[in-house]
Amino acid sequence: MSLQVIKTLNRPSQSLCRIMKMSHRNIIKLPLRQSSNSRYPSPKLELPPIVLNTEFLLNPDNKEAIRNNIKARLSDADIDKIHELAAAGNQQEQLAAAECQQADQQEQLLAELVKCPNMSHPKVANLSEPAIVFQRDFVPPDHKIRSFEEIARILGGAKFNNLKPFTGERSYYLTGVLAELEQALIQWAVSQLEEKGFQLISVPDILHSDIIRRCGMNVDGERTQVYRLDPRFGDAALSGTAEMAIGGFLMGKQLTDLPLKICAVSRCYRAEAAQNVQDKGLYRVHQFYKVEMFMVTEGKTEASQEALHEILAIEQQMFDSLGLAYKVLDMSPDELGDPAARKYDVEAWMPGRNFWGEISSCSDCTDFQARRLNITDSNGRFCHTVNGTACAVPRMILALCEQHQTLNGSVAVPAPLRKFLRGNPDVLAGKPKKQRATLMYVNSANYFDNQNVARE
């Protein structure tokens, strides 16, 4: 299936201060942001207007439902303030207030409107905690269970210690068979998705921060998970998931032949803080590979829900084929974030850590992203977007190694992965110890002062 996309015509540039009519039926548009004035080349990014569903958001009949949704989502949006600003704006319009006054009023309103999270799907709106919809329990082996760190040491396959001064917090190296496993997982995941009709695209890891914002991620402030480049390189941020780059790709496009199914492998960057003791090692890292699924459907709830369940089914099929013990959770509103109307998380049992760790997630974002990125169908209606993780590589490695560990610390390789590893191995074992480099960390910068050092 070829990618059928019709690009929209170039939009005329918009002035920064313009009068906009305030009514429930009208489209409200945010002003364009000017590109930064940096000497390093910085492309002029033309962002489409954000077209929110004001008919719904400003309707007093919906106020209570929206307020409840905001509260359930732990969002800091304020529907009462929104309605006050809308009313004040109408008043100004009636009093024929100055153009710029109205524009200021509108900007304030828009700034509040964009904070509103997506409405939760009715099936999850009343959940107080995630609901387990599927669970396959782990059958422990007869032997002692090792943690991933111990398995990695036996395989000679990873390094986590003494890295911070050179490569930063939470950095890691995968070496030997675990590095090969990383590549094998990527190749396998892509091959699976291609069989399921997903088209592979290769995406950028560096994006304008406005694209990331429009996908629903917070880019600013202390709690942001987004890394940014030095401002001398313009407004550039590191993508936390291929979803953002794909969203950027689809921005301003009209799509035919829906549903559209895209997959991408990307390097993901997240400045996530550690939250508890399970976050050590490979579980929570700042840089990792991920294979992502992204679907665009007609702008109908049934269509995006169908896509969500299709993606979930694919995820489950993939984890089943790897023989993993996992559970699927239908997430409660407080876990959805802003963009998702509904989300399923998949958690794999990690016996070395003795807890269920998230390895995948899929979200139905309905028209939340499409309205912000102006993704429409051939009739000009906003599409729905759905995304899901086919393979978050570090946690997949963690789950595979801990669940499929053998008595001596090697790892049984699930059949589907074997052909992607050299020699089609059924067991992952490291190099013989005699062939491995034994490296000792030097504890002091002055260590060699008191040693015999050849003066070469």
Next chain:
Amino acid sequence: MLRQFFCWRMRGGFRRRKEELCGLCSMSTSSQRLSSSRAQEEKSPPPRSALFISGKQSAKTFKLLSPDLFPENLTRRKEILKTVLKCRNVSLDLDELERDLLHYKELKTRSDQMRQERKSLQEEIKLKKKETGIDPNVIQELIAKESSLKSELSALNEEIWAIEEKAVHNYLQLPNCDKLTVLEDKMVSTIPYNCTDSQDKSTAAPEHSLLTYDQLIDRDELVEYSANSHTSYYLFSTLAKLELRLCWRIQQTLLDEGFEQFSNPDFVKTIGIEGISGDIEGKDLLNLLPTQDFGDRESLNAMYLVGGASKYPLISYFARHTLQNPQVLPLNIFSIGRQYSQVTEENSSLLNTQQSTAITLLNISASRNEMELNLDRILNLYTHILQDFGEVRIIQKGASDLDLCEETRYVFQVCLPVSKKFVQVGELSVEGDYYSRRLMFKQKDEQQTYRNVWTLSGTLLNITRILPIVLETTQNNPKLIQKFYD
């Protein structure tokens, strides 16, 4: 005698900073203490470094590394250094530098002796104070002696610090030239395209109808260049699949050759950048906005986005490590991943992008001889892999184009047959024992002596750049592209 204060141009330019001192070294304090002749020199701020922390800075700054400061290394290479510095238009008195380093070593030895003496005196004073019936004058004498030693040590330290801020920094900024260095670019060889399909010439498309890669990309809608970031691009199915497939194919080749695969972090801090390339400012690199974990470039604790397939994280893995079993050498390692670098031109082309997918190699050898043997082997490996894509040209770069860490560098260019130009898709640097000397990475031999290791490293293949070449070379002949999927 006034010492000449100099600056030199490195490849791509190195600008001496005029603005504020780093908070670690106080200019005003130095100028008060030093003689007037030195005071004039010291008006310029001292050089900054994350790699080398001077004695003066060590009270406030944690010292992570102690690079080797062996004058013998300079003495041995003095002649080639003089030639290369002249070639690079750098004026530096190497004889003076050599003398300063030798003097520095003498001062350090004396300083260590004096510290030892002082320590012994302090212990003696302690013991004497505990003795009963001791003459107080004896203790006073010892205290006076210790105090005098302390003053002498302080003055000695000032002298040492002055050399550290000048000569040591100059030494650490010397180019790594040695016997393999050539002064001018040199064509090493040209290798023909290893075309696996001898297409019947009568069916081959006439040359004038062949399209350039840009035209092919436009015609078949293979790439979308985007304003989402500088030089960003989206590869669609054909090229996206080819990109992934080439990663797998070359991975298998390298594993068959006995290489070990690494997957590396994409970030490296200033100390890694400076230790590996000698460039404290990361002039070709992208640095991140500070967070709570790292600072800006001024702080010398910046974080650079280099990519896991860059040599920086690969070599940083070994920094401050000793190899306990050198019989495993040579080590041959490779990584597949991203490379990120600055692109100062405005363009839409796969040949010049901030982000690339690439494969990088590192060879670690036990000796210079072993390194040179491996050099031949790895050059052949490059040729073997690259000739599958097109005609290959290997050029050895002249001294003025080398990074500080490079004794020499071979660049690999593959021909774009329709666009009629050669594109650099790989390079291999001979670094010798440069990293060993700077990053405290050594091998421990059977006599418990620490020796340097010798390295070669470089990009085996920039996959993003090879894609246009594959497009041009294989157009109108699907069999040629099929081999990459076999």
